[in-house]
Amino acid sequence: MPEYKQFPLADTAEGLTEAEILGWRIKPGDEVTVNQIVVEIETAKAAVELPIPWAGVVTELLVEPGQTVEVGAPILTVDVDPGGAAAPAPVTNGSAPADPQAAEEEMKPLVGYGSKTVVAKRRPRKTATATPEPVSEPVPEPEPMASVHTVSAPRGGYVPLAKPPVRKLAKELGVDLYDLTGTAEGGVITREDVRRAAEPASAAPAAPVAAGARERRVPVKGVRKATAQAMVASAFTAPHVTEFLTVDVTPMMELRQRLKTSPAFAGVKLTPLAFAAKAVCLAARRTPDVNAVWDDSGATAEIVYKDYVHLGIAAATPRGLVVPKIRDADAMSLVDLARALEDLTSTARDGKTTPEAMLGGTFTITNVGVFGVDTGTPIINPGESAILAVGAIRDMPWVVDGELAVRKVMQLSLSFDHRVIDGQQGSQFLADVGALLADPAVAITF
Structure with missing residues (x-):
């Protein structure tokens, strides 16, 4: 049985x-x-x-x-x-x-996923009896079982076949799957089928559009919901201060070119972000306040200083913004940081970042430069006290030894929690990061 x-x-x-x-x-x-x-x-x-x-x-x-x-x-x-x-x-x-x-x-929940007690509710099962009672009305058809391709209740016995991403796209574009004929094997509806149905007919006259007909409403959930809640909590809890610094990073870019030909960096994608990560870890030694956090969960508020750097890297993914961490980044060499960044970004891009990889950060870098943006005023991640935005590197006029020259220039911006970090400490940290990027040889003095 x-x-x-x-x-x-x-x-x-x-x-x-x-x-x-x-x-x-x-x-x-x-x-x-x-x-x-x-x-x-x-x-x-x-x-x-x-x-x-x-x-x-x-x-x-x-x-x-x-x-x-x-x-x-x-x-x-x-x-x-x-x-x-x-x-x-x-x-x-x-x-x-x-x-x-x-x-x-x-x-019982799945092993390793917590000890929460679950009260399971079973859907009623339809059981046949030996002698069914007569009915005066037609008996409705049994409810069909859900399927990975089933998108809604059947109409007239027909159920359109579409995979979950296609179903989601149809919902976003306002396309009724019952109006479509799937072009894939077995009559499965594809993304192209949905997009074609969403395109307006070229010969059709423009019809009056009711208010709101050209708007889409998407429920806030998943990563977007969590990001929104975290950013609101941070913005209205920690008093934010943001400072800016423009830096000539020509020496850093020249060093990058030399290192790319070094056997130690063979096969490694060495980016300006790797230099910024190394600079943050070095500068945090001289200003440990940026790697601390305000904790008011107890009877008395405390500032918790972290003797390690779990470096968060803000990454844009198809599911929204995620901030995976490089554990113990302060103990890594430049080549190790470069490898870790490459692994982190490829994993995030593929949507494979695990929940554990996004916990326990101490400091975050957001690289707005990859979008061609010069700078911004980033919001601190909850559980941290500072975040650094790294802008685009541009060829700009710069005064060198009293002469005007074209140099590689970038902008940095540091947002910090003024409960933990005073202006002097925040300024010192930002200046140290800028000095390390402007002249990597400064690192030997730290």
């Missing part, structure tokens, strides 16, 4: 309360094995793949892609004893199994 278990959404990171279902890797009827990846979710920090702790046959997907689910809520039902001899767990009106041990097993 079948034995059903419901898989709850696990707590994949400290403090996680909800997550969005990005896409299923399985469908009803599939056999699954222990630790097989079955679903990809997006938390407030990153996209995460979840394995299942049991083997069995998938009987029902309880949540569709795009839905946001609270931690502990059941998202999947599995028959862990298909065709076996185990007695079925009685279910009445969608209640939990009567067997306490089965209920306890069903409510």
Whole structure:
């Protein structure tokens, strides 16, 4: 007899309360094995793949892609004893199994993902009786099981087939998938099908547009929601001060060219950001206040000084802004920092940054220069006291030894928490970073 278990959404990171279902890797009827990846979710920090702790046959997907689910809520039902001899767990009106041990097993979160107790709710199962009672009205068709391609309830028995990203795109562009015919194998609707449907017909006359018809509303969730909450909390908690410095970095760029031909840097992508990271770590030794944090969680407020630098690097990704950390960056050489930055950015770009990689930072660099921007006033990340913005490097006129010359020039801006860092300390740190970038040989004096 079948034995059903419901898989709850696990707590994949400290403090996680909800997550969005990005896409299923399985469908009803599939056999699954222990630790097989079955679903990809997006938390407030990153996209995460979840394995299942049991083997069995998938009987029902309880949540569709795009839905946001609270931690502990059941998202999947599995028959862990298909065709076996185990007695079925009685279910009445969608209640939990009567067997306490089965209920306890069903409510356990995934191993390693926290100890939150889960109250699982089972959808009612339709059971056939030996002698059905007569009915006076037509019996409705059974509700279809959710599928990775199912985008909404069927109309007239037809369900359009589209993968979760295509479904999301159709929602954003206001395209009804029921109006489309999929061009991919099996009639699956593609992104191109959706985009073609969204394009206005060239021969059609312009129709009056109602107010709001050319607007799109996108729910705030996932990384965007977490970023917004963190930035608001920081901006209205820490008194921000921002200072600016323009630096001639011609010597740094010349050193970069020489190092790129050095065997020690063979195969390493040496960027100006790597020099900025090294300068921050060196300058923090002389001004440790920038690597401290204000803590008022106890009865008395404290300033906590960190004797290590977990360097956060703000990275723009398709899912929004993330800030993964380079652990113990202050203990790394320039070549090690360059390698770490390359790994960090490629991982973030692919959307594979783990939630753990974004915890516990002590200082952050945001490289606005990659967008051609000169400078800005960055907001401090919660749990830190300072953030450095690195601007674009441009050829500009500069006075050298009383003569006008064309030099490589960049702008730096430092935002800091005035509760922890005074103007003198912030200015000294920014000046040190600028000096190290203007003349890397200064590093031997630190």
